[in-house]
Amino acid sequence: MKILNSILFVLCFAATAANAQNKSHMIGIGPTKVLDTYLTPENFSGTGLTYLYIKEQYDSTRHWSNTIEHEVDLSNTHDRSDNINDLEITYNLYWARYYNFRPVFNGLKLQAGVAANLCTGAIYNMTSSNNPAQARAALNIMPSATATYGFRISNQRFTARYELNLPLLGVMFSPNYGQSYYEIFSRGNYDHNIVPTTFISAPTFRQLASVDWHCSKKWALRLAYLGNYQQAQVNNLKQHTYTHRILLGITRNL
């Protein structure tokens, strides 16, 4: 019975500690650049919207913590002649596991770890009838790091945070150089369509810089910059989607 009580006490303490978390909801706007040589060799640029949700979980009893991010991008882009439009939509899920280092430099917290990124999406060319769309699907392992620094200005509490996700390994879907989607999905003719990638062939990386103004004990207003640079060069095809966003949102500390 004594042992059972001890276990229950430890579990309750662990659960309380694990409940420490930050949740952020952000909406942003900014420029997007799209290239996909499967559709056309021309570059497209335009404006896009992003919704970003971040959930950071801390466990004061452990060195490791989890972060989950959901990112949805929607962009309308056009070519340089302004005759042709591409619609781009992407969903990214990041699940990161970080090691928390001891605070340095007067409260600077550093984390380093690995993020698993699931990316799905599509590009739709509004004028093409024969190969009008390109699907995006990738799974990436991304070495990641964050730096968080709390400071005060005129008795107001602020937190600055920077996150960097870098490419390492992954797999992605891609049609072969001249392969039609009809051949892949109607005929089932697969030809190197699931491609292993590295930081050389798919140099995708992402950075997020934010400043929180803690307007109350639980709530903070967040201003952030998100740069997501998704790129790949497989099956003799080149593709990139560069998004730059200024985001505004709220953060709740639990």
Place this chain on the structure above:
Amino acid sequence: MSKLFYLLFALLLCTSCVKEDEQPDTPTGNFEALWQIIDEHYCFFDYKDIDWNHIYNIYKVRVSDNMSREQLFEVLTDMLSELRDGHVNLYTAFDNGRYWSWYEDYPTNFSDTLQRRYLGTDYRIAGGLRYRILDDNIGYVYYGSFSSGVGEGNLDEVIQYLMFCQGMILDIRSNGGGDLTNAEKLAARFCNEKTLVGYMQHKTGKGHNDFSAQEPQYIEPSSNLRWQKKVVLLTNRGVFSAANEFTTYMKCMPQCTVVGDHTGGGSGLPFTASLPNGWTVRFSACPTYDRDHNQTEFGIEPDYNVSLTDEDFAKGKDTIIEFARNILVN
């Protein structure tokens, strides 16, 4: 800790941009962009024995940066016509560049005036199909475009309606193609076992001979109603692209006879790309073959080559339909 951050820093240094060089938006730049798109993606250079570098030299001298858009359009369309391909088009806001000699240089062998005498006005419509029973108990079905969808329910209704006919005339004359899945869906009503109908391949790189292996294409028999009697497929030079492919499929069906004119061809699945000035080019990208590995890009020869005659036309008779009726009755 420092080792981890050194690793991240090293990865950041290795990360480079994936970019594609663009041609300038000038007549010369657009010419170069078009020539390069075709050079890297077009799939019939060897089959048609086209020296694309030689074509470059011929047309490059006709391009200058002070020419008008109409002049540039003319030069680019002329260059594309060297490919002799109905799937190659240049789309602009003011005109569509095209190569239509595959049917414009030949008699049509199809008259909607004559067809109306057979269909009448009380014909039935099921999806993209128009059909009726002719006086001699022959079913007549016209499918004018594979862009018009047809559902499994439509096909069931048509077959059920024509069930007691002596045979079926399936007329696809002047069907310029459309959705290949409609062609497959229809062909699946004419086979009772999995049937090899051809092969398909695609380009794997920029070289003129960078192709994948030829993958076999099969038609699986439909699990719904299937046509078990004789069928005569009517073709002409206007049968192109998906309709040409459908003819390839039907040539493999044992109870099918093809009557009419040589088909127009168009066996390459088309892709599109755009130029710096916003014009769009369409081109053949994935070649298909018949079950004997023969190209069908320049069309398919019917089992019986029959043309409309002036005498029959004057009598209000369609020579090709009458020939098909004879086959089915006898």
